[in-house]
Amino acid sequence: MSILIKNGRVIDPWAKLDGIADVLIHDEVIAGVGLNIDEAGAQIFDASGLIVAPGFIDMHVHLREPGFEHAETIESGSRAAAAGGFTSICCMPNTAPVNDNATVTSYIIERARRYAVVNVFPIGAITKGSMGEQLAAIGSMKQAGIVAISDDGKPVMNARMMRRAMEFARSHRLPVIDHCEDLHLSAGGDMHEGLHSVRYGLRGIPACSEDVMVARDILLAEVTGAKFHVAHISSKHSVEMVAFAKARGLAVTCETTPHHFALSDDDMAPYDSNYKMKPPLRSVPHVSAVTAGIVSGAIDALATDHAPHPGSEKMQEFEQCPFGILGLETAIGIALDKLIHPGKISLRRMVELFTTGPAEILGLNRGSLAIGAPADVTIFDTDRQWTYDVNKSQSKSRNSPFHNQMFRGGPVATIVGGVFAWKLE
Amino acid sequence: MPVGLLGIEGLERPEMEAILHRAKDFQPLQNQSFLRLDLLKGKMVVNLFFEASTRTRTSFEIAAKRLGADAISITASASSVSKGESLVDTLNTLAAMRPDAIIMRHSASGAPHFLARYLPTPIINAGDGTHEHPTQALLDARTILDQRESLEGLRVAIIGDIAHSRVARSNVYLLSKFGAKVVLCGPASLLPRELERIAPNVTLSNDMREAITGADVIMMLRVQLERQHEAAFPAGEYFQFYGLRPDHLLLAKPNAIVMHPGPINRGREISSEVADSQKSVILNQVENGIAVRMAVLERILCAQ
Numbered sequence: 001m002s003i004l005i006k007n008g009r010v011i012d013p014w015a016k017l018d019g020i021a022d023v024l025i026h027d028e029v030i031a032g033v034g035l036n037i038d039e040a041g042a043q044i045f046d047a048s049g050l051i052v053a054p055g056f057i058d059m060h061v062h063l064r065e066p067g068f069e070h071a072e073t074i075e076s077g078s079r080a081a082a083a084g085g086f087t088s089i090c091c092m093p094n095t096a097p098v099n100d101n102a103t104v105t106s107y108i109i110e111r112a113r114r115y116a117v118v119n120v121f122p123i124g125a126i127t128k129g130s131m132g133e134q135l136a137a138i139g140s141m142k143q144a145g146i147v148a149i150s151d152d153g154k155p156v157m158n159a160r161m162m163r164r165a166m167e168f169a170r171s172h173r174l175p176v177i178d179h180c181e182d183l184h185l186s187a188g189g190d191m192h193e194g195l196h197s198v199r200y201g202l203r204g205i206p207a208c209s210e211d212v213m214v215a216r217d218i219l220l221a222e223v224t225g226a227k228f229h230v231a232h233i234s235s236k237h238s239v240e241m242v243a244f245a246k247a248r249g250l251a252v253t254c255e256t257t258p259h260h261f262a263l264s265d266d267d268m269a270p271y272d273s274n275y276k277m278k279p280p281l282r283s284v285p286h287v288s289a290v291t292a293g294i295v296s297g298a299i300d301a302l303a304t305d306h307a308p309h310p311g312s313e314k315m316q317e318f319e320q321c322p323f324g325i326l327g328l329e330t331a332i333g334i335a336l337d338k339l340i341h342p343g344k345i346s347l348r349r350m351v352e353l354f355t356t357g358p359a360e361i362l363g364l365n366r367g368s369l370a371i372g373a374p375a376d377v378t379i380f381d382t383d384r385q386w387t388y389d390v391n392k393s394q395s396k397s398r399n400s401p402f403h404n405q406m407f408r409g410g411p412v413a414t415i416v417g418g419v420f421a422w423k424l425e
Numbered sequence: 426m427p428v429g430l431l432g433i434e435g436l437e438r439p440e441m442e443a444i445l446h447r448a449k450d451f452q453p454l455q456n457q458s459f460l461r462l463d464l465l466k467g468k469m470v471v472n473l474f475f476e477a478s479t480r481t482r483t484s485f486e487i488a489a490k491r492l493g494a495d496a497i498s499i500t501a502s503a504s505s506v507s508k509g510e511s512l513v514d515t516l517n518t519l520a521a522m523r524p525d526a527i528i529m530r531h532s533a534s535g536a537p538h539f540l541a542r543y544l545p546t547p548i549i550n551a552g553d554g555t556h557e558h559p560t561q562a563l564l565d566a567r568t569i570l571d572q573r574e575s576l577e578g579l580r581v582a583i584i585g586d587i588a589h590s591r592v593a594r595s596n597v598y599l600l601s602k603f604g605a606k607v608v609l610c611g612p613a614s615l616l617p618r619e620l621e622r623i624a625p626n627v628t629l630s631n632d633m634r635e636a637i638t639g640a641d642v643i644m645m646l647r648v649q650l651e652r653q654h655e656a657a658f659p660a661g662e663y664f665q666f667y668g669l670r671p672d673h674l675l676l677a678k679p680n681a682i683v684m685h686p687g688p689i690n691r692g693r694e695i696s697s698e699v700a701d702s703q704k705s706v707i708l709n710q711v712e713n714g715i716a717v718r719m720a721v722l723e724r725i726l727c728a729q
Contacts, residue, residue, distance in 0.1 A: 198619040199434070201534035201556030201591060271535030315513055317533035319554070 001418060002026050004039050008047025008379065012054055013352045014368035023052055025375040028418040033369050047379055050412055051347060054368050055087025055376025056354040058328065059361065060152070060177075060231060060255060060303035063089075063120070066107060067096025072308040072396050074108065077328070078116035079394035080306070082422035084328035085411030087376035088119040088366055090358075093130065094153040100125035100136035102144035109145050117421040118414075119376070121147045121364065123177065126165045132156050135165060142172045147362045150177035152231055155213055157183055162217065166226035175227040175253075175361055178217050180238065181278065185209035190319050192280040196265045202318065205280050207235040214238040218245045218252055229361055230254035232305050234279040236289035243298035253361045254293075255301040257327060258334035261291045263401065273314045273321035274401040277307065294353070295344055301357035304331050308397030326400040330388055332380050333407030340382065341408060347382070354378075375418035382409035428728065429526065429547035430721060431537055432557035433598040441563065441599065444720045448567050451491075451716040465494035468525040468726050472498040473515075474551070475531040480687060480711065481551050481560075485528050488718035494525075494726070512536065513543065520544050525726050529553075534591075547725050555589045561686055562595035564717040566603070568710045569642055572682055576603035580678075582636040584610040584667060585646025585694055588617055588657075592686045593646060597624050610636035611667060614657035633667055640677040644684045645669050645695050669695045674704060682706045 003025040010021040010033060017033070024032035024039055058081060064072040072080075074091070081089045091108065093099030099108060105122050112120035124146035125136045130153065138149055149169055155178060156162040162178070169176045186209040191197050193204020214230055218241060221228035233239055233254045245252040259277070264287045268275040275281060293299040307324025314321050335353075339345045359367030366376060390403040414422040433441070470489045474482050482498055489496035499519075512531075519527060526547045529537050534554030541548050552558040569576060581600055587593045587609045600607050601624035609620055610630045621627050630636045637643055648663060674681065683695075683705045691697045699705065 193617075195619045195622050198588075198617050199594075199623055201554050201594065271538045312511070315511075317512055317531070317539060318535045319533045 002031070002039055002042035003045060003375075003415065003418065004037060004042040005045045005047045005052055005377065005379065008050045008052035010052045010369065011348055011351045012369045013348055013356050014054070015370065018348055023369060023377065025377070025415065025418045029375050030369050030371055030373045032371065045379075045413065049383070050379050050381045053351045053378045053380070054355045055366065055414070055416065056085050056378045057088040057358040057364065057366055058086045058304050058306070058331070059090045059301060059358040061089040061091050061306045061328065062094065062308065062324070063091040064308060065095060065111065066104070070396070071310050073115075074111045074120060075115040076394060076396045077306070077308070078112070078118045078120065079422070080326070080328040081118045082414045082416065083394045083411065084330070085332050085378045085380055085414050086118060086328060087378060087414060087416045087421070088121060088364070090121045090123050090147060090362065092123055092150060092152040093125040098125050098129050099141070100128050100130070102137060102140040105141045105144035105146055118416050119366075121145070121362070123148045123150050123152070125149065126151045126156055126176065127161065130154055132158055132161060135161075135168060138165075138168055138174070139172060142174060146174070147364065148175045148177050148229070150179065150231065152177065152179045155179050155181045155183065159216060159220065163220050163224060166220055166224040166228065170224055170226040173363070175229050177229045177231050178213065179231050180210050180213035180217060182209045182212045185212065189280075190276065191268070192265045192282045194265055194283045196268065200270065205278070207237065207282060207286060210235045210279055211237040211241070214241050218242070218250065221252055222250055227251045227253070227361075232257050232260065232279055232303070233293070233299065234260045234282050234286060234290060236286050239289050239293040239298055243293070243296065246298065253300040254298070255303040255358070256290050256294065256299050257303060257305045258331050259325065259327065259401070261287060261294060262334045262338050263287070271318040272401070273316070273318055274325060274399055276318065276321055276323055277305070277325050278323040291338070291344065294339065300353070300361060302331065302335060302353040303358065304328055308395050309399050310397055314399045324399070326390070326393065326395055326397060328395070329393055330400065330402045330405075330407075333386075333388065333410045334402070336382055336409040337407055375415060377415040378411065379413040379415070380409065380411045384409060386410055429541060429725060430549045430559050431541060432550060433559045433562050433595045434557065438602050441566070441602070444563055444717065444724060445567050445570060447720040447723065448563070448713065448716040451719040452713070462491065463493040464723055465489065465492040465726050468494040470494055470496050470526045470528060470722065470726070471519055471522070471524040472496060473519065473527055473529045474498065475501040475529075475536070476552070478530055478552070480714070481530065484711075484714040485551065485718050488715050488722055491715070492719055492722060494722070512539070516540050516544055520546055526722070549721065549725065552591055554591065556591050557595045558591040559595050560714070560718055560721055561592050562599040563721070564710055564713040565596055565644070565684060565686070566599055567713045567717050568684065568706050569682070571709060571713070572706065573641065576600060576605045579605045579641040580608065580639055581605050581642040581644060582608045582610055582640040583644045583646065584633060584636060584669070586615045586648050587611045587620060587646070588615045590646050594623070596644065597627055601626050608636045608640070612658040633673065634676055637673050637676045640681055642682055642684060643669065643677060646686065647688065647690060648694055664693055668693065669699050671696065671698050671702070674699065684710060687711065
C-alpha cells in the first residue's frame with residue numbers, strides 16, 4: 001500500500017528540511033522525500049497549504065488502562081491522540097495495578113498492539129506500586145519494552161531511593177522522569193499558592209514545592225550520571241535551574257504542557273475543576289518563564305499530560321476533584337495559538353518540540369522522515385478556524401478548560417505505520 | 426441566574442447599604458417574641474448545613490420564621506451525605522422539593538458556587554470552607570454602625586488565624602469597600618502576604634500591640650484548630666502573643682469596641698475579663714445576626 005503526500009510544506013528538523021516536497025510512503029515506511037515524486041497506484045493525499053511533519057510524539061499521557069477504563073482506555077486514548085495529530089504516545093504507569101513489572105508492561109503492549117491506532121510506548125514505575133519504598137522490576141520491564149521510568153502522579157520523596165533508581169536506570173540506559181513535587185510543601189494544596197488561592201480560600205501548592213525537588217534531582221543526576229527529565233515543568237526557578245544544569249553539561253531535560261504556557265491562575269473560572277491539575281496553573285511570571293524557556297531551548301519537549309477523569313469525579317467540590325485535564329486534541333491548536341501566531345518560535349522549532357525533542361530524550365527511533373523510518377506522519381495546517389467541542393472528543397472523558405475555544409490551525413491527518421489513523425472530516 | 430448571596434467580594438456598596446439599612450427595621454423585633462411579619466408567607470427555605478453550627482443555623486431559622494416563611498434544617502450527619510451521596514445528588518434531591526432558597530454551609534471553599542452553577546434555586550452562603558461568610562460580615566458591619574456614624578476611616582484590627590478565616594475575608598471585602606482601614610494580625614504562618622492585595626487599605630502585622638494601637642474596632646477570631654493541616658505555630662504560645670487581654674485595650678481608642686464571631690474560646694484568643702467587659706459587643710453581634718439575615722432573606726426571596 002502506498003501513500004503519496006503531495007505538495008505539502010515538509011518540515012523535518014532531523015533532516016534539516018523545510019520546504020515544499022512530496023513524501024512517499026510504501027508499506028509501513030517512508031520511501032521517499034523529494035520534489036515531484038510520481039508513484040503509480042499510490043493513494044494521493046493533497047497537502048497543498050498544509051504542513052507535513054514527522055509523526056508527533058506525546059511523551060506524557062495517561063491511558064488509564066488497566067484499572068480505570070471508565071475514564072479512558074488504551075483504545076480511546078489512542079484515538080484522541082490520533083485526532084490530536086500524535087502518532088506515538090508514552091503512557092504513564094499509574095494504572096491499577098501500577099505498571100511496575102514486566103507482566104503489566106506486556107499487557108499494555110499487547111492491548112496497544114491490538115486496539116491502539118497509534119504507537120504506544122509504556123513508561124514503567126520507579127518504585128513498586130509507586131509507593132516510593134522499593135525499586136520496581138526495572139530491568140525486566142526494560143526487557144518487556146518500557147522506554148523510561150517514572151512514578152508520575154507522585155514524586156519519589158526519599159532522596160536515597162531516587163539516587164538508587166537513577167543509578168539503576170543509567171545502567172539500563174533508561175531516562176528517569178520525575179514528577180517534581182515536595183509533598184510536604186504542597187500538602188493539601190489544590191491550586192497555585194498565590195493571590196488567587198488566598199482569594200478563593202483554597203490551600204495552595206507553592207512554586208517552591210516544585211523547585212526544591214528539581215534542584216535535588218539535578219544534583220542527584222550529576223552524582224549518578226543518569227539521564228534525568230523533569231515532567232510538566234511549570235515554575236520559573238525550575239526552568240532556570242534546568243537551563244543552568246544544561247550549561248554545565250548535565251544530561252538534564254524537561255517538558256512542559258500546552259496548558260502551562262497557555263493559562264495562568266488569572267484565567268481560572270472560580271472553583272471550576274477543569275482548571276485543576278498538578279502542577280497547577282501558576283501566576284503570570286511563571287507562565288512567562290515557561291514560554292521563555294520554550295523560546296530559549298531550555299525546554300526540550302511539549303507533552304500534554306493528558307489526564308482523563310469521568311464527569312462524576314470532576315463534578316464535585318473543588319477540593320475533592322482529582323487533578324488533571326485532557327490535552328491530546330488541543331495541543332497543536334494551543335501551540336499555534338500561543339507560540340506560532342504571536343511569532344515567538346518558528347514552525348521548525350514547534351515541530352522539534354513534538355518530534356526530535358521527545359525522541360532524543362527517550363532514545364526512540366522516531367521523529368523523522370528518514371528513508372526507511374516508520375511511516376508516522378503528522379499533517380496539520382496553520383489557518384483553518386475551528387472550535388474545540390469537548391463533547392465530540394475521542395476521549396471517554398470531558399475534562400478540558402478549552403471547550404468552545406476557537407483555534408486557528410490544527411491537525412488535518414495522522415498517519416501511523418503507513419495507515420491513516422485519523423483524518424479531518 | 427437567580428441572585429443568591431455567595432460572597433461579599435462581588436457585591437456593590439449600594440446593595441450592602443440597603444441590607445444594613447433594612448436590618449435596622451428588624452432590630453426591635455428581637456424584643457417582641459410574639460410578633461411575626463408575613464413578608465415571606467408561603468415561602469420555604471432549606472438550611473443545608475454540612476458543617477457543625479448551632480448559632481448560624483438557628484439564626485437563619487429564626488430569621489425565616491419571623492418573616493413568616495417555613496424553614497427546614499438539614500444537617501449533614503442526618504442526611505444521605507453520610508451514606509456517600511455526592512454533593513450534586515444531594516442538591517438535585519433538594520431542588521426537586523423546590524425551595525425558594527437554600528442556605529448552605531459547607532467545609533469546602535466554593536461548594537455553593539459549584540451548586541449555583543447547576544441549580545436554579547438562589548443559594549445563600551452561610552460559610553464555605555475558608556472562603557467567605559457574607560452574612561457574618563454584614564452583621565459585623567451592622568454592629569459597628571450601631572456604635573459609630575459610619576465605617577469610613579475606622580481602624581479595624583482583625584486578629585487571629587486569618588489564613589483560614591472566612592469571617593476575616595468577608596469582613597476585609599466589606600470594610601474596604603466602605604472605606605475603613607483594616608489591619609490583619611496573626612502569626613506569620615497564618616498571615617499570607619497576598620492578603621494585602623485582596624482589597625484596598627489592608628495592612629498586615631505580626632505584632633498584636635502594633636495592630637491594636639489606635640484601633641476603633643478589635644475583632645478577635647477563633648483559632649481554627651479543626652481546619653489546620655499542621656501545627657502552624659508553637660503549641661501553648663498563642664494566648665501569650667495573640668490573646669486579647671485588658672491591658673491591650675489601653676492601646677486602642679478609648680471608645681473602641683471588641684467583637685468576636687463566636688463561639689469564643691475563653692483564655693485562648695480572648696480573656697474572660699475582656700469578653701465580659703463593657704467594650705464587648707459580642708452579644709449584640711448575635712442579635713444583629715437575626716436582623717441582618719431577615720433583611721437578606723427578604724431581599725432575595727421578595728425579588729423573585
